[in-house]
Amino acid sequence: MVNPLEQDHVQVETVDADELREAWSVLAREDRFEGFRLLPRVEAEDFFMSLTALDQAEILLQLPIDQRRSWIRMLPPDDVADLIQEVPLEERDAILAALDVVTRKEVTALLLYAEDEAGGLMSPRYARVRPEMTADEAIRYLRRQVREHPETIYYAYALDADQKPIGVLSLRELFMAPPDTRVGEIMQTELVLASDDLDQEALSRLFRDSDLVAIPVVDDDGKMKGIVTSDDILDVVQEEATEDMQKYGGVEALDAPYLNTGFLSMIRKRAGWLVVLFVGEMLTASAMGYFEHEIARAVVLALFIPLIISSGGNTGSQASTLVIRAMALGEVRMSDWWRVLRREIGAGLTLGAILGLIGFVRILVWPTRDTLYGEHYLLIAMTVSASLMFVVLWGALSGSMLPILLKRVGFDPASASAPFVATLVDVSGIVIYFTFASLFLRGTLL
């Protein structure tokens, strides 16, 4: 028996998890299944339970059919449903057949739901009581249920004759109550419920706002179908944040850890956006081609192009990251677009003025000012600084409005990635810059 009392042990535990993960990620590049078979049964079971549905499915499919049953039966129905969704269609029936009758029925019901809605995340096993029971009866009743369906229980739900939830009480409340109190007297009747088609993002907000450990899921008729627990939501939240971050960086979501993603699949997920952005950015060459004669007459103008367009791109990245994240957290909704716009007009003008001023001073105080910029350095400084102000304002506006616009037409706001916004602002920045140049320099440099 391991002695968990030593401080050493605390560290060993953590290292163990790390080492297992390390071993697994090594296995990922070798033959996973061989590595798995080398583990003793108990370690293999712990390991199997800790894997994602995708990895569990991969292992299961490599086992001979007669050995699959004991593995699949270790999983609760919601995890089995997740696993089956990772398995090729022709293998699904064989896996369903390995389940006991009750679980098979539950899993089949779960498979009807999309993976990313409340119904697809819920467990159909929860603790139920009846309002007319006494606290003592309810505890005895729960003990029996729990013996049949070994799932963790957080709350006990009181259902009416139609299977509709009418109250909830925590085990704590049940324990605290005098033994002969009726459940109906102590249960809370104001329930937080999730409909089975509630999207997982909305569900995670419901958890955040309610601070509950479990939320019951009901169908269209209000009948209770299961519960979603906060540890299931933890995975969802991490997954969504990863997807959003990757999209925002201009990559299609990888759906697997970086080091475990196949090289070709990673190239595909990156090349797509990169080529789209490249084609978009070609417009900068066209735009500059249009101003070729201006550049030939005043080469000095070309020097500031990267500075001006990148400042717009940077401001755009800032604005889009703030709005995308605020939308993901539900802090900003589409109807807030006007408030966001007003804020970003203010922010864009202020930030533009700051950068414009620095740019202006930079040109005026540059040591080689006269040889580099010639006699019209003041006009050049004005052109650069006015362009900076407008490009920064434009960056703030497009960066903040693009996510809202994308959502409006049904896309993921996170697709308004930093590179996307930068490309948009680059092209328009060049036009803005040369417009100011012809305004200020016509007759002198141009």
Add this chain to the structure above:
Amino acid sequence: MVNPLEQDHVQVETVDADELREAWSVLAREDRFEGFRLLPRVEAEDFFMSLTALDQAEILLQLPIDQRRSWIRMLPPDDVADLIQEVPLEERDAILAALDVVTRKEVTALLLYAEDEAGGLMSPRYARVRPEMTADEAIRYLRRQVREHPETIYYAYALDADQKPIGVLSLRELFMAPPDTRVGEIMQTELVLASDDLDQEALSRLFRDSDLVAIPVVDDDGKMKGIVTSDDILDVVQEEATEDMQKYGGVEALDAPYLNTGFLSMIRKRAGWLVVLFVGEMLTASAMGYFEHEIARAVVLALFIPLIISSGGNTGSQASTLVIRAMALGEVRMSDWWRVLRREIGAGLTLGAILGLIGFVRILVWPTRDTLYGEHYLLIAMTVSASLMFVVLWGALSGSMLPILLKRVGFDPASASAPFVATLVDVSGIVIYFTFASLFLRGTLL
């Protein structure tokens, strides 16, 4: 009594939460306290409990001293500790004084921990049993504990005489056991423990890997100090993802919802990075100034500058977002730098070849090729396409290595933001481009 059975009610519940949040965000811009006082006591209590520690503190400080006690005493000790950390130093003692003696002691102990480590996140109240108790005795014993310290219980922990945890069992296991079994026989002795100074990121990984709802926290001597529950970690995970995303977009973390952040504070958090990047990007003007004569002789070269440097920046954003997120999830560690480097060399070369090829073809097939690029269009195409390959490779390498490097010297990897990487690649991209230009075009265009 509300009837929660109607489907309507399900929606009403959700809308209620939304409406409350909406009301609150309106209050945020008006006088919050007035709005709060208008609520009936029960609604006000629900509302108070659902607020963040910062908002709770704000309300509490506006209440007369004699009214504070009943509000502060509604909160469990870990929430009180969070609230106190949001309060000015001179007000803290008054709030501590409003607590009962036991809670005050617990809160004072919690305040010694940093907010972002296990000790600062834990609740000191958990269910404990002794290994020699029978299941029946343990259940009775838990009922008594729970009556005194009304906190939710998930697991019961068996402690030895030194307060060190030696086993854990879920209520489910306790319920399932024959009444006269000893706790010591049914408890699990392989514990997942967190030391009290464990960082919250590592703690959230421990939750993810172990799939537990609660993890016990121990001090340096292995004594049990409290438990952290997965719903506390849910907030942490969201918060960290928000911070990372904002940093990655080139903004200092806002620490408050976008629409509730004061205008000046938001400008400060954005202007800092923007100015740093602007000053860095000025190097592009200097680099181009260095090649001014080349540009004057072959203006056509200037046309491709934005295209080339932005392609490097986009590839860099992709690489850095993948590595930053993988590091935050613990999938990539510093020691993996060599594996990441090898991957990104491959990815950079492949992506560079794709973009280089598109760029090459683009110049060759352009309708106005001969007037725009002149007789040396083939040499120009070679220059552009070779530069693209190298700049994209350089973007992939710097984007992937920068987060690892930043972590190595003690910074947050997420500071390797999209704008930061883009700026770095812009400056070096110009140098790479003009180096290839003198290589290929010396003697013809240059």
